[in-house]
Amino acid sequence: MSEIEKSELLDRFNYLSERESSDHLALNCPAEQLIEFCTVLRDEFQFDLLLDVTAIDWDVATPRFTGVYHFYSTVKQMYLRVASDCVDNIKPTLPSLVPLYSAADWHERETYDLMGIHYEGHPNLKRILMWDSYPYHPLRKDFPLAGIETPLPAEDVVEQTNLQVSAAPMMGGPFVSSGDGKMSQTEPKAKDESWNEEKGK
Amino acid sequence: MGEVKEVSVGDIGSRATEADPKLKAETMALNVGPSHPSTHGVLRLMMQLDGDLIKECEPVIGYLHRGDEKIAENMTYNQFIPYTDRLDYLAPLSNNVAYAMAVEKLANLEVPDRCQAIRVICCELARISSHLLGVGVYGMDAGSWTVFMYTFTEREKLYTLFEELTGARFTTSYTRIGGVARDIPDGWLGRVDTFCKGVLPILNQVDKMLTRNRIFMDRTVGIGVISKEKALSYGMTGPNLRAAGVDLDLRKDKPYLGYENYDFEVPIGLNGDCYDRYLMRAEEIKQSVGIIRQVIGSFPEGPYYAEDAKKIFAPPKDKILTSMEELIQNFMLVTEGPQMPKGEVYFEAENPKGSLGFYVVSKGGGVPYRMKIRGPSFCNLSILSELLPGHFLTDITVILGSLDFVMGECDR
């Protein structure tokens, strides 16, 4: 069934291209045509459930951010993935799907919070998982897992306890091997040896 | 005695002002804070109340955001399994299975029949566990302690079963990529069958206590009505969506793990109110018991892991300690992780709370490049800002209990 859909969609919209995927039909759609395409998906092709809105940070590649949407059709029992590259690497933006699907509201807020992608037309784009005044976007590849020191917003608590958001003590972990190469180099070992008494001497 | 004035039916504030312009009503801001006995975890509701009526409601989440997705980028596929346990911590086995299947899809790996049957039993037992707690805590929220005690006693029996199978009461970390951690112990299937026999009379008693109970029905019928279109638009899945009338159950529509071989019904609701959602969960427990009985009846023999998955599943311990090739294989697997090909995959499983989805992007190697966890409770909760206004303050406990969400998978 997805072959018919794929050829129909690709013929009708010439700006779409097929995206490599290990399972479902996946398409690339440029950001400007995203709302038009999704409106057609919802009204004509009966993709009535927006399951997921997320983004990938490709680090040093260009384009750096890709927004990914997952749709499901309860009528045809079919999944569809639509990926859309963000044009700007420094301040990525994508159009907001909130007028079409209310589910996009919280999902886009989360992607903005964790990845820093601005959604144009979103009624209430503010942080959802971290607190409002948190200065970083944690899921970006240049943000360390342990976190960066930031002051906590609650002043009365900070007064009593002197607490601030500090980097978690990683002790060199997590211990994952670094990929291909000689086994002695790729063995999992601490990337940061400063805690080790032997090495620290 | 003062004058008696005629007012039209409307909200309290406008009625008072209409009666006497000198009376002005203002709304009160109430914070149902993160620490509150009737919320299923740390959810904060910032509300504007007009007397007892809710005018506006804004849910604030994120109090349990632990950074799972960032952690996943630094762990091998097998090392991430304990984190999936703690997503929906009421039914950890089903999260493990959903994650293992998503990663196996990336490698295009098929697990043998016995492994699939074990996984189905695990998923259905987890579903019974989660719904028992859902119904029990819902009864407690509506005022009945007895229901909570009964269902918790049944859950303790389930915990004994899980402990025998996996070693832990919950947070089991039982599946591995390519199979399960160990085979089922002798006699376990018989004990599961005994449990199934025992849970149905308890369910009957809970049914007698709640289903036609005047107070319970007054508190739940017609409250928290979610229409079909709204439920679809907000991306809800699971029993909440089915109670609204949409026939979507991934076990029937996109069968996995051999669900197409088992005969079970999917209950669909009529009105989409709290009462329907409660009935949905009670009925699903019965259907799960039916599925477990069918699986036990047709339990296949064979290996419990994919034997041909050389770089993905660890070989058995006796081979590792005696043979060189298996030793090297085990070493590579533990240090570098199961080697997955390049690609991206999105897989959803029908969890007790909804569809739990994993979007895994891999650039090759043993560590995922990006993992997105689609938590069903995250999507189910987004409807609150539209659902709660218009209800009374006391309806909050009933509505939140009926939505049956868990903050672990909402915030991840």
Added chain:
Amino acid sequence: MNKQTVAYDSKVEGEVIVTRADAVINWIRKNSVWPMPMGLACCAIELMAAGGSRFDISRFGMEVMRFSPRQADCMIVAGTVTYKMAEVVRRIYEQMGDPKWVVAMGACASSGGMYRSYATLQGVDRVVPVDVYVSGCPPRPEALLDAMIKLQEKIKNENSVKNLLTKHPIKKIRKDAVS
């Protein structure tokens, strides 16, 4: 009652027991600790199971789980504390009346657990002073009951009269918490 504190002869003294005030006060306090469950994540489920009929925390006088800090003695922090939640935990701790104790239940509350990330507080003892730590992920209900028994032992040995007469001491949080 402690052995050294009972000196009682009913014919001489009537229905009177002479003992140390500390012994009586501590005995009363330890046998009716009212916990305030700060149930945040998975450990909360084991806390509820400890309150259920199989493990029965009510044997120790603790089945009265007061969710209001004003009415509780002991705050059981069960689950992962994130930075966003830390201020809430501290505020609720300050609303509790003296004497008060804190039990950090589980690996996440004791030291951050397996969540070494940007959003998780590495141990609730950075915001509140903890009396008993319980390890486990999640700890079995028996482990929680063992921790409550240890807390009772700790309460038994407190200087209650001194604390009543002078201002109740403010317990300090971990010295190296500021890092």
